[in-house]
Amino acid sequence: MNRKDGTAKVTGTATYGAEHQIAGLVHGYLITANIASGKIVSINTETALKSPGVIKIITHENRPSIAEPTNNFMDSKIYEARLPLSDNQIHYGGQIIGLVVAETFEQARHAAHLVEVEYSSQPPDIDPEQVEFSDAPSMFGEDMTFKKGEFETGDLSDAMDQADIHITATYTTATELQAPMEPHAIIAHWEGNNALTVYEPSQWVVGSQQTYAELFDLSKEQVRIITPFIGGGFGSKAFPWSHAILCVAVARELQRPLKVVLSRRQMTANAGHRSQTEQTLSIGVKNDGTLLAIDHLAKSFTSPVDVFTEPCTGITPAMYRADNLRTRQELAVFNVGVPTFMRAPGENPGLWALESAMDELAWALDIDPVELRLKNETHQHQQKNLPFSAKAFSECLRVGVKEFGWFQEPRQVRSMSRDGQQIGWGMSASTFPALRGMATVTVRLLADGSAEVLTSANDMGTGCYTIVAGTASEILQLPVEQIQVKIGDSSLPNGGMAGGSQMTATLVPAVMSACQEVLKQAQKSTAIEALEYLKTSGQEAIEGTASSSPGEEGQKWAFQSWGAHFCEVSVDEEIARLRVKRWLSVMNVGRVMNPKTAASQVRGAIIMGIGHALMENCDFDPYLGLPTVYDLATYHYATHADVPRIEVIFVGEPDYNFNPAGVRGLGEIGITGVSAAIANAVYHATGKRIRDLPMTPDKLM
Ligand code: MOS
Numbered sequence: 159m160n161r162k163d164g165t166a167k168v169t170g171t172a173t174y175g176a177e178h179q180i181a182g183l184v185h186g187y188l189i190t191a192n193i194a195s196g197k198i199v200s201i202n203t204e205t206a207l208k209s210p211g212v213i214k215i216i217t218h219e220n221r222p223s224i225a226e227p228t229n230n231f232m233d234s235k236i237y238e239a240r241l242p243l244s245d246n247q248i249h250y251g252g253q254i255i256g257l258v259v260a261e262t263f264e265q266a267r268h269a270a271h272l273v274e275v276e277y278s279s280q281p282p283d284i285d286p287e288q289v290e291f292s293d294a295p296s297m298f299g300e301d302m303t304f305k306k307g308e309f310e311t312g313d314l315s316d317a318m319d320q321a322d323i324h325i326t327a328t329y330t331t332a333t334e335l336q337a338p339m340e341p342h343a344i345i346a347h348w349e350g351n352n353a354l355t356v357y358e359p360s361q362w363v364v365g366s367q368q369t370y371a372e373l374f375d376l377s378k379e380q381v382r383i384i385t386p387f388i389g390g391g392f393g394s395k396a397f398p399w400s401h402a403i404l405c406v407a408v409a410r411e412l413q414r415p416l417k418v419v420l421s422r423r424q425m426t427a428n429a430g431h432r433s434q435t436e437q438t439l440s441i442g443v444k445n446d447g448t449l450l451a452i453d454h455l456a457k458s459f460t461s462p463v464d465v466f467t468e469p470c471t472g473i474t475p476a477m478y479r480a481d482n483l484r485t486r487q488e489l490a491v492f493n494v495g496v497p498t499f500m501r502a503p504g505e506n507p508g509l510w511a512l513e514s515a516m517d518e519l520a521w522a523l524d525i526d527p528v529e530l531r532l533k534n535e536t537h538q539h540q541q542k543n544l545p546f547s548a549k550a551f552s553e554c555l556r557v558g559v560k561e562f563g564w565f566q567e568p569r570q571v572r573s574m575s576r577d578g579q580q581i582g583w584g585m586s587a588s589t590f591p592a593l594r595g596m597a598t599v600t601v602r603l604l605a606d607g608s609a610e611v612l613t614s615a616n617d618m619g620t621g622c623y624t625i626v627a628g629t630a631s632e633i634l635q636l637p638v639e640q641i642q643v644k645i646g647d648s649s650l651p652n653g654g655m656a657g658g659s660q661m662t663a664t665l666v667p668a669v670m671s672a673c674q675e676v677l678k679q680a681q682k683s684t685a686i687e688a689l690e691y692l693k694t695s696g697q698e699a700i701e702g703t704a705s706s707s708p709g710e711e712g713q714k715w716a717f718q719s720w721g722a723h724f725c726e727v728s729v730d731e732e733i734a735r736l737r738v739k740r741w742l743s744v745m746n747v748g749r750v751m752n753p754k755t756a757a758s759q760v761r762g763a764i765i766m767g768i769g770h771a772l773m774e775n776c777d778f779d780p781y782l783g784l785p786t787v788y789d790l791a792t793y794h795y796a797t798h799a800d801v802p803r804i805e806v807i808f809v810g811e812p813d814y815n816f817n818p819a820g821v822r823g824l825g826e827i828g829i830t831g832v833s834a835a836i837a838n839a840v841y842h843a844t845g846k847r848i849r850d851l852p853m854t855p856d857k858l859m
Pocket of ligand 1: 393394499500658
């Protein structure tokens with residue numbers, strides 16, 4: 159199937175958060191701090207208030223009242239625990255210190271620059287060598303401690319002694335930005351003090367609904383979140399950010415619809431990032447390639463105003479069998495905005511380190527890297543102590559070897575060249591856990607022969623519209639064009655969250671059940687027959703509602719998706735130019751709902767992985783602590799010219815232990831392992847082992 163929302167998107171008729179037309183709308187522009195640590199001594203708004211069109215200026219001195227939300231992952235959640243404008247303290251560069259409201263955007267922006275702020279500043283913490291690390295606290299409560307990334311089994315030092323070969327290496331990644339195409343934006347529209355409508359990109363509409371309700375002392379029913387389209391989120395649009403909370407608060411005071419759109423520069427500090435990481439891996443192995451011991455320590459950085467650990471080590475006990483394992487996570491505080499989820503949080507940097515180390519081991523052992531992985535595959539999640547369900551990792555590797563035309567003979571460093579450039583091949587494993595939540599869906603079969611699927615779920619570019627329509631079409635046996643999908647509205651039945659790659663596995667079983675419910679009510683087996691029933695009964699519609707949620711299966715099985723990447727790079731050593739020339743990924747994700755959009759999802763993730771590997775880096779000025787990137791020209795990510803043809807193949811079987819659709823989800827897996835595959839290919843091409851991302855030309859010199 160083609161993407162159902164594709165035409166609306168490319169013709170400009172898809173309405174994004176900031177594009178909703180509301181009568182009487184006024185505009186807010188943020189005032190942000192240009193120091194990274196210290197406090198505001200004085201803030202003078204006199205001149206700005208006299209500027210044309212200005213309606214109001216809010217700072218910490220006249221901050222609106224906002225209630226503390228529960229702020230956990232189950233009920234409500236805000237990205238930054240410190241409520242906006244709490245006091246005069248500055249914790250990071252670009253922190254929001256005020257909001258100017260004016261009749262037009264330009265008037266608000268102009269006035270924001272007339273506000274005079276006097277600071278007292280101190281040197282920011284931004285140097286990894288100068289900050290203190292401690293054990294990372296659990297972010298998900300005590301019952302989800304495995305996410306903390308701490309685990310130990312066996313006897314590590316004993317096993318390292320028994321090993322024939324060990325390697326210890328440290329791998330780093332840079333601070334990265336989610337950088338979605340659609341900037342963060344919100345329109346808050348109050349009708350009186352008890353009815354709030356929010357137009358804002360949200361990966362979790364019912365979560366946002368509850369969160370705004372708590373922040374503004376409302377019942378859930380008094381809040382409506384509308385988000386039919388999202389221009390990319392990658393983890394940065396799951397919960398309300400400070401700018402949005404402030405916008406809603408000020409809109410209530412003014413009793414006027416208020417729009418706040420972040421500039422790219424403002425997004426750098428106020429819309430999340432992936433923390434830079436430093437990971438040290440020690441691996442002990444026997445001469446025949448059997449892994450004995452893995453010790454994985456990861457360090458990342460959080461903000462003074464919240465706790466977020468980049469959970470790099472969570473994946474290690476799932477990946478390869480080793481009877482002696484230890485994983486640890488340490489955290490330090492930087493004067494930066496709040497780091498958060500970014501596509502494959504933890505798994506992406508985690509596999510960068512682990513899959514690079516596996517390649518280093520393969521060279522040290524003189525074993526083919528595919529062989530080494532096959533030899534050490536685990537059929538058990540070693541931390542959960544559960545067998546994997548429907549795992550086809552070895553098939554990913556074998557199909558990849560065949561389709562890529564992988565080495566038939568032992569590989570040699572610097573053995574391939576073309577047109578004066580070094581050529582290298584590299585591979586890596588790819589993996590991501592399969593999650594599933596609860597969803598409710600209503601399906602209505604209408605007398606005109608069309609059907610509506612209604613659920614609050616959303617599509618942030620993932621293909622949700624398409625697979626929901628496809629599923630309904632399959633069960634009702636109606637052409638897909640006759641299925642209307644209405645999502646992205648909290649007034650619809652709870653469709654769950656688009657995060658952790660769980661939306662498809664969450665939603666599809668509920669769509670299936672709701673369609674079956676419609677047919678059951680008509681006592682027919684297809685929609686065509688049911689329509690006859692509808693005509694004779696004179697009803698307007700046959701409606702079916704169903705919910706679907708996980709049961710006890712998570713106590714019997716570990717659910718995880720798998721894959722393998724194979725790539726070719728060229729390195730022009732004279733000018734240190736690295737190009738990715740060819741890519742093949744083989745993925746095992748359970749049932750594939752729609753091959754076209756599924757392959758697209760994986761391709762998008764690989765492209766994001768190429769950016770992570772080659773260019774993405776949000777540096778901070780070491781003295782001022784301010785980000786040195788501030789738009790899409792200074793924050794480099796992969797463009798078309800950086801991307802080769804990408805082949806995606808799916809293998810394996812539907813995972814019916816996981817849910818009745820057998821689908822596991824594939825939003826994030828594609829990015830995992832990409833950077834390692836490239837670094838491994840660079841080593842084969844040049845003999846240079848790169849352990850620090852991104853692989854910019856200076857590192858190839
Ligand atoms: Mo994702 S990083 O769970 O949106």
